[in-house]
Amino acid sequence: xxxxxxxxxxxxxxxxxxxxxxxxxxxxxxxxxxxxxxxxxxxxxxxxxxxxxxxxxxxxxxxxxxxxxxxxxxxxxxxxxxxxxxxxxxxxxxxxxxxxxxxxxxxxxxxxxxxxxxxxxxxxxxxxxxxxxxxxxxxxxxxxxxxxxxxxxxxxxxxxxxxxxxxxxxxxxxxxxxxxxxxxxxxxxxxxxxxxxxxxxxx
Numbered sequence: 001x002x003x004x005x006x007x008x009x010x011x012x013x014x015x016x017x018x019x020x021x022x023x024x025x026x027x028x029x030x031x032x033x034x035x036x037x038x039x040x041x042x043x044x045x046x047x048x049x050x051x052x053x054x055x056x057x058x059x060x061x062x063x064x065x066x067x068x069x070x071x072x073x074x075x076x077x078x079x080x081x082x083x084x085x086x087x088x089x090x091x092x093x094x095x096x097x098x099x100x101x102x103x104x105x106x107x108x109x110x111x112x113x114x115x116x117x118x119x120x121x122x123x124x125x126x127x128x129x130x131x132x133x134x135x136x137x138x139x140x141x142x143x144x145x146x147x148x149x150x151x152x153x154x155x156x157x158x159x160x161x162x163x164x165x166x167x168x169x170x171x172x173x174x175x176x177x178x179x180x181x182x183x184x185x186x187x188x189x190x191x192x193x194x195x196x197x198x199x200x201x202x203x
Contacts, residue, residue, distance in 0.1 A: 012112050014151065015149070015150060016116060017150075017167070018118065018120060018148045018149055020047060020158055024160055025041070028058075034065070040090070041065045041090075043144045045068070046120075047122060052202075072090055075090065083181055084198050091198075098201055098203055100200055100201070103199060104195070106179075106195070106197050111147065119199050119200060119201045120199075121198065122144055123144065123147055123179060123197045124142065124179070124180060124181050124197075125178045126141070127178075130143065130159075130170060132159065134161075141190055142190055145165070146158040149167075153172065179196075180195060
């Protein structure tokens with residue numbers, strides 16, 4: 001069934017959790033550059049290895065992060081903070097193995113339906129609004145993580161911003177409230193960023 005004719009009233013499982021691998025964006029605990037700015041790259045890498053049914057060693061994960069930052073510098077002039085659209089381009093250009101879909105103003109139900117299809121979600125946030133007590137200084141201004149599962153109360157994430165981020169639960173309300181695409185520094189408050197998500201799919 002193609003997406004144009006998909007039955008959006010069909011039931012989805014009450015809960016599920018995709019087996020997505022996990023490393024923190026600073027896998028060796030070094031939070032200097034580029035690692036402290038590598039949440040987008042780390043999220044894409046974890047989702048990609050899940051989608052292609054491959055295991056990923058810490059060494060390969062680090063190699064991919066560094067190679068991806070070089071691609072971003074070539075494409076955008078910097079690897080620090082990429083929007084959802086830019087992150088989609090990086091994923092498609094770097095791996096060339098999957099396809100992406102951007103959903104504006106997603107609902108909880110839409111997000112559950114994508115996860116139920118086996119599609120990881122890479123989502124952007126006003127980092128401090130996530131309220132994760134494992135973050136330093138209340139969290140980053142802008143942050144990305146992987147949404148991997150859900151139940152009736154929580155979304156389950158691989159939050160690459162902390163070494164304790166594997167399968168980290170955030171309530172539906174927190175996710176939907178904190179969800180904001182990039183607003184570049186100096187161009188307004190991050191909470192003015194659009195609510196959108198990046199869905200990664202197999203070809």
